[in-house]
Amino acid sequence: MTTTTQLPVDDIALSVRDLKTFFYTNKRCNKAVNGVSFEIRKGKTLCIVGESGCGKSVTASAIMQLLPTLSRIEEGEIIYHSERGDIRLDTLERNGKAMRSIRGSEIAMIFQDPMTALNPVFTIGFQIAENLRYHTALRGRQLMDKAIDLLRSMGIPAPERRVEQFPHQFSGGMRQRAMIAMAMACNPKILIADEPTTALDVTIQAQIFELMATLKREHGTAIMLITHDMGVVAELADDVAVMYMGNIVEAGTVDEVLRRPSHPYTRALLDSVPVLGRGKNQDIRAIPGSTPDPFNRPKGCQFADRCAYRLDACELALPAETQLSPTHRVRCVRHEEFANGVRS
Amino acid sequence: MLAYVIRRVLIMIPMAVAISFLIYLGLDATPGDAVSFMLSPEQMSGANPERLAELRQALGLDQPLFVRYFIWLWGLLQGNFGYTLTGGVPISDLLARRLPATLELAAVALVLSTVFGSILGIISALRRGSATDNTLTVVGMVGVSIPEFFFGLVAITVFALNLGWLPVGGRSMPQYITFWDRLPHLVMPSLVLSIMMTAGVMRYARAAMLDALNKDFIKTARSKGLPEWRVNLLHGFRVALTPVVVLIGFRLPALIGGSVIVEQVFQWPGVGSLFVLSVRNQDYPVVMAVALISVVTVLVVSVVIDVLTAIIDPRVRLGN
Numbered sequence: 001m002t003t004t005t006q007l008p009v010d011d012i013a014l015s016v017r018d019l020k021t022f023f024y025t026n027k028r029c030n031k032a033v034n035g036v037s038f039e040i041r042k043g044k045t046l047c048i049v050g051e052s053g054c055g056k057s058v059t060a061s062a063i064m065q066l067l068p069t070l071s072r073i074e075e076g077e078i079i080y081h082s083e084r085g086d087i088r089l090d091t092l093e094r095n096g097k098a099m100r101s102i103r104g105s106e107i108a109m110i111f112q113d114p115m116t117a118l119n120p121v122f123t124i125g126f127q128i129a130e131n132l133r134y135h136t137a138l139r140g141r142q143l144m145d146k147a148i149d150l151l152r153s154m155g156i157p158a159p160e161r162r163v164e165q166f167p168h169q170f171s172g173g174m175r176q177r178a179m180i181a182m183a184m185a186c187n188p189k190i191l192i193a194d195e196p197t198t199a200l201d202v203t204i205q206a207q208i209f210e211l212m213a214t215l216k217r218e219h220g221t222a223i224m225l226i227t228h229d230m231g232v233v234a235e236l237a238d239d240v241a242v243m244y245m246g247n248i249v250e251a252g253t254v255d256e257v258l259r260r261p262s263h264p265y266t267r268a269l270l271d272s273v274p275v276l277g278r279g280k281n282q283d284i285r286a287i288p289g290s291t292p293d294p295f296n297r298p299k300g301c302q303f304a305d306r307c308a309y310r311l312d313a314c315e316l317a318l319p320a321e322t323q324l325s326p327t328h329r330v331r332c333v334r335h336e337e338f339a340n341g342v343r344s
Numbered sequence: 345m346l347a348y349v350i351r352r353v354l355i356m357i358p359m360a361v362a363i364s365f366l367i368y369l370g371l372d373a374t375p376g377d378a379v380s381f382m383l384s385p386e387q388m389s390g391a392n393p394e395r396l397a398e399l400r401q402a403l404g405l406d407q408p409l410f411v412r413y414f415i416w417l418w419g420l421l422q423g424n425f426g427y428t429l430t431g432g433v434p435i436s437d438l439l440a441r442r443l444p445a446t447l448e449l450a451a452v453a454l455v456l457s458t459v460f461g462s463i464l465g466i467i468s469a470l471r472r473g474s475a476t477d478n479t480l481t482v483v484g485m486v487g488v489s490i491p492e493f494f495f496g497l498v499a500i501t502v503f504a505l506n507l508g509w510l511p512v513g514g515r516s517m518p519q520y521i522t523f524w525d526r527l528p529h530l531v532m533p534s535l536v537l538s539i540m541m542t543a544g545v546m547r548y549a550r551a552a553m554l555d556a557l558n559k560d561f562i563k564t565a566r567s568k569g570l571p572e573w574r575v576n577l578l579h580g581f582r583v584a585l586t587p588v589v590v591l592i593g594f595r596l597p598a599l600i601g602g603s604v605i606v607e608q609v610f611q612w613p614g615v616g617s618l619f620v621l622s623v624r625n626q627d628y629p630v631v632m633a634v635a636l637i638s639v640v641t642v643l644v645v646s647v648v649i650d651v652l653t654a655i656i657d658p659r660v661r662l663g664n
Contacts, residue, residue: 066566095572103569111567116560121582121657131568166658182568 012081013190013222014040014063014107019076019090021055021062030294032058032071034246038239040190043220045212047233047254049269050243053291056226059243060192063224064109065094082106082189105135108183109192113199114175118167124151124178125163131185150181154211173204177211184215191215192224197232209236230273234258239327242266245291245302247318252328262330262338264307301333309334348654352647363639364420368413371628420636426629428622435633438618443637445515446607446614450599452534457541458592462581464542465549465588470576472554480546487543496536496609503532513611533610537603541595548591552584559583586657593649597642 021033033055040046048056061067063078078089080102092099103109111117118127128150129143138146144163151159154177167175176196183191193212197205213236215221225236233240233254240258241251242265250263261267271285289306292298298305300315307314311333319331332338400406404415419426425435468480504512511529556562557580565579604616611617615634622630654660 064567066563095566100569100571103567105569109564109567111560111564113560117564119561119565119579119583120659121586122579123658130565130570130574134569134571168659179564182564 011041012039013042014081014224015077015079016059016063017077017079019059019062019078020074021058021067021071022074023058023068023071025070028295031246031297032294033062035076036243036246036248037076038241038248038251040222040224041239042189042222043216044238045216045223045225045236046239046241047225047227047237048241048243049227049230049233051228051291053245053294054243055246056243057194060109060194060224060226063089063192064103064107065089065092065099066109067094080107080190101135104131104183104188105186106188107190107192108186108188109194110176110179110183110196112195114167114172114179115199117179118175120167123164123166124170128163128178128182128185131182135186146185147181150185151178154178154181154184155207156181172200173207176200176204176208180208180211180215184219184221187219188221190222190224192226194226195228196225205232212236230258230269242269245294245297247302247331249303249332250328250330252325256325256328260328262324262328262335263303263332264309264338265303268306268308301331309338345654349647349651352650356643356647360640360643361417363643364417364636365413367632367635367639368416369409371632372409372412416632425633428630429627430622430625435630438630439615439633439637442613442615442618445612446603446616448530449534449537449603449606449612449614450596452530453538453541453599453603454592454596456534457538457545460538461542461545462549462588465546466553466577466581468546468550469553469557477550480550484543484547487539488547492536492540492605493609495539496532496606499532499536500609513609515613533606533612536609537599537606541592541599544595545588545592549584549588552587553580556580556583582656586653589652589656590649593645593652596645597638 015037016039017037019033019036020031023030023032036055036059038046038048048059050056058067058071062073067073073090076090080087080089082102087098087102089099089102092102118124122130125144125147128147132138132143132146136146148159148163151162156162156174156177162170162174162178167178170178180196191212196212197208200208209232212223212225216223223236225232227233237254239252240254241248242257242263243249244265250257250261250266257266258270261270265287268285268287272287274282274284287306292302292305298315300313300317301307301319304310304314313333319333321329321331322335323329324335397406404412407415416426423436425439427434428438464480464484468477471477500512503510510532513529513533515529516526557576561583562575562579565575570579603612603614604619606612607614607616608620615637618630619634622628622634
């Protein structure tokens with residue numbers, strides 16, 4: 001099942017191979033991530049798209065080894081291609097020294113809600129300095145100076161004053177900037193952003209994404225961006241992976257996935273995005289039904305129940321991954337017909 | 345910050361006056377007056393009404409309520425709590441002797457319960473669901489459920505009577521000079537007094553800690569690669585501290601109130617046993633003085649707690 005694309009290894013920052021992460025509650029098992037493979041290219045943005053509960057955040061937490069205690073990585077490999085050689089992140093001890101030295105310095109993460117992701121009782125400066133203290137040789141006054149520099153480079157006005165303020169004195173957008181400053185403190189190779197703008201309003205969203213695009217350009221940071229917004233994907237992504245119920249149903253470069261969507265789910269997602277300028281009477285097709293119960297999954301294709309192109313074959317087994325191009329792959333029984341324009 | 349402290353102290357003054365008036369009113373409403381407590385019923389029935397009126401006048405009891413209240417309040421402000429009805433001793437002298445004993449007991453119990461309660465609560469939260477956590481939870485339940493006098497009596501039976509390690513009660517002996525001489529007397533009452541509060545602080549600290557550990561910023565702290573102790577104790581406990589401090593503040597009056605029972609059990613010569621004694625003797629100036637001291641303690645403590653929470657939690661300090 002593991003498919004590796006034929007990219008030169010030098011270009012890859014992180015590979016995930018056949019990752020399975022299960023949650024155990026009340027002796028039931030939720031296969032939240034059920035065999036996911038992808039690569040994050042150096043200096044590129046990979047967008048992981050999918051609706052709530054599809055496993056995109058769990059994948060991010062698995063990479064950082066920040067999974068809740070009731071869940072564990074069941075199978076698969078997470079390989080971080082560092083300058084010191086490849087590191088199997090999944091085999092490292094959860095909060096062990098090796099994992100901690102990578103977290104926050106080489107792989108950093110920003111979270112959905114900057115309101116709750118910053119500790120309310122410590123100053124912004126303290127929280128940024130904390131990261132520097134554990135991963136750099138900076139000490140004392142240097143820490144605060146660096147924190148001020150970071151805030152300034154994130155476009156926060158009056159950083160000298162801001163650095164001594166507490167999170168509640170920041171607006172939502174400023175807080176997310178501070179959060180990004182914290183994540184970027186040690187110039188990480190990979191930045192994982194878990195829906196970083198969901199809690200922000202649209203104009204602020206645009207500013208945050210602009211900031212992230214700048215960071216990618218200037219620092220060559222690889223970004224793994226988790227989102228459910230196809231607009232964001234079109235704007236920022238180099239590569240896209242579409243997830244549904246713990247599987248990647250389609251993945252490829254942004255051109256391949258957006259221009260030639262080869263999975264009914266991808267196409268349905270694209271059809272459900274309202275387009276500016278088409279007026280209020282435009283045809284927005286919502287996806288019928290809802291996601292299946294994670295404890296009682298369909299045997300075959302997870303999307304079959306909601307799919308307009310369903311065949312009996314879809315329900316027999318999970319469709320295998322098919323490579324459409326060196327970078328484009330899809331999990332659909334009918335991908336060939338579908339690509340040729342079958343509509344039902 | 346200073347403005348905040350001053351504001352809190354200023355708010356305290358009218359509250360103290362209002363409560364002192366309520367106390368005065370409450371005692372005034374009890375049947376009989378000072379004279380009827382001073383004389384036995386036989387004397388009262390046989391006494392000359394003019395003599396009684398004279399006596400009332402001498403004690404200022406013929407004045408209207410408000411006047412009597414302000415005379416009393418004015419005296420208080422000058423440190424004059426009046427005299428006991430039973431012995432004519434100045435109440436301020438009595439308090440000067442009794443109050444340090446109570447404060448000593450309360451302070452030791454407060455320190456013990458805060459330290460042990462917090463530590464056990466943190467351990468319990470960090471090892472959630474483990475045997476340690478379950479044991480501590482059960483012990484905590486027992487601790488808050490069983491009244492202090494029971495613990496006190498058991499402790500006396502075991503440690504004083506059976507084992508003979510510690511004195512049965514009292515606070516001091518004539519030959520004692522230093523604090524260390526008195527220490528054996530302090531052990532049992534302070535431990536018994538702190539049991540209930542330790543259990544309370546522990547349960548609260550555990551809940552506050554679990555709450556804090558579930559917050560997003562804990563995940564953020566971990567994502568920065570911080571070691572576990574820093575994530576749990578600095579980011580977790582620092583946030584959990586606010587509710588714990590508030591709880592300890594609100595339990596403080598209970599600590600002083602609880603010492604009434606413990607002081608009785610261990611014959612501790614503090615304000616608590618004085619209170620019981622004066623209620624029994626219907627010595628109302630003393631009862632009033634003690635009640636007033638409790639009220640002022642509560643008020644002062646609540647200001648201290650407000651200031652402490654402001655120090656701990658910047659959201660409070662900066663008026664959000």
